Amino acid sequence: MKVLVPVKRVVDYNVKVRVKSDHTGVDIANVKMSMNPFDEIAVEEAVRLKEKGAAAEIVAVSCGVAQCQETLRTAMAIGADRGILVQSDAELQPLAVAKLLKALVDQEQPGLVVLGKQAIDDDANQTGQMLAALLDWPQATNASRVEVQGDRVQVTREVDGGLETLSLALPAVITTDLRLNEPRYVTLPNIMKAKKKPLDTVTPESLGVDVAPRLKTLKVAEPPSRAAGVIVPDVATLVDKLKNEAKVV
Template identity: 80%
Template sequence: MKVLVAVKRVVDANVKVGVKSDGTGVDISNVKMSMNPFDEIAVEEAVRLKESGAATEVVVVSCGVAQAQEALRTALAMGADRAILVESEVDLQPLAVAKLLKALVDKEQPQMVMLGKQAIDGDANQTGQMLAALAGLPQATFASKVVVSEGRATVSREVDGGAEVLSLTLPAVVTTDLRLNEPRYVTLPNIMKAKKKPLETIRPAALGVDVTPRLTTLKVGEPPRRAAGVKVADVETLVEKLKSEAKVL
């Protein structure tokens, strides 16, 4: 079984970002970048499937700028077999990424496609669902457990009402949640080995996909600063302030 895992290069989760002075977006110049944490979980799960014998090959793919190779090399160091970079300088939106992944699914013919449930930069939570629709594949989102056996995937997922278990016929699309696993620590020897693993670079045009943005960002701004709190002498004063100042009563 071949597993295709999509990963995205994002601002590191520990970095505090700011808005550009012209309000066109988030300023990512000179900040640490890393693999999207949810995608890291997807890579870990795919590698575990290979280690258990359920999968035979793990292919990682990223869509974006040339520097996305760093995230791919990290995935290779975690245990993936080879990588594909769809290089584009265009700001790729979820639909464009889903179309690129669909083209790669047609080319690679994986039995399972795994993605993080969302990226921590845009928080769109759209790519996996769009890919499943475009490719006509069954999907299971927010996976907290994945078991593969006899051409089927049994996926446990959390929903608003509790827990749900889905049984999917492969090939299928699975998006991963935080509770699925704990990604392994990447060791230096594996980082060195990853440098020798194959990494193919292609352009969107080679896949026949138009990645022109369809959405326009009007303005990006920081949330308003929270006002300082005040202490009140008694309950009557609190109620009065809630009525006259906060206007919540």
Template identity: 80%
Template structure:
């Protein structure tokens, strides 16, 4: 079974992001970039499926600028067999990414697509669901456990009331949650091996997909700074401030 794993290049989660002075977006100049943490979990799960003998090939996919090749090399260092980069300088929105992935699903015919549930830059949480809808595949979102057997996937997913298990007919799309696994540490020998693994570069036009943005960002601004706390002498004063100043009661 072939497993397709989309990965995204984002600002590293340890970096404090800064908004551009003109408010047009986030400043990523000279900022450390890395693989989206949820996508890293997705790659790890695919590798574990291969180690169990369930998966036969893992294909990592990324959409974006040339530097996304670094992210794909990281995925191959974790254990992906080959990679595909859909190279474009356009701002990619979730629907465009889903359409690109749908075209690759049609081309590669994977038995399973595992994608991170959301990216930590836009927190959209849309691409996996959109891909499943466009490709007409079953989906299991927010997966905390995946079991594959007899052409079906049992996906334990987290919902508001606890956990839910869904039985999916393969091929299917699964979005990975934080509790699915803990990604392994990438070793230097595997990083060196990843440099020799095949990486194919294609353009959106090669896949017949129009990635022109359909949404326009009007302004990006930092959240307002929180004011300092205030000490109150007694409960009566606290209630008074909550009622008259904060107006929460």
């Protein structure tokens, strides 16, 4: 079985993002970029499936600027067999990415698509669901456990009331949650091996996909700073402030 793993290049989660002075977006000039953490979990899970014998090949896919090749090389250092970059300088919104992935799925014919539940830059949490809808494939989101059993995959996901277990017929789309696994440390020998693995580059035009943005960002602003706390002399004053000022009682 072939596993397709989309990965996204985002601002590193350790970096404090800054809003541009014109409020058109986030400033990424000279900022450290890395693979989206949820996508890293997806790559790790695909590698574990291959180690168990459930997967034969892992194809990492990224959509975006040329620098996304670095993200794909990281995925291949973790264990992906090859990479595909859909190179575009346009603003790629979730629907456009889902359409690009569908075109690649039609070409590659994977048995399973595993991707992060959301990207930490826009927190859209839409691409996986849109892809499943476009493909008309079964989907399981926020997976905390994945087991391939023959022509089906069993996915455990956390819900408000506890754990929910789904059984999906393959092919299927799965989005990963933080508790699914802990990605392995990428060693230097694997980084060197990743440089020799095949990486193909295609364009949205060659896939026949229109990636024109459907949404317009009006303004990006930092959240308001948190107000300082207040020390109250007694419980009665606390209740009064909660009731009359905060209006939460």
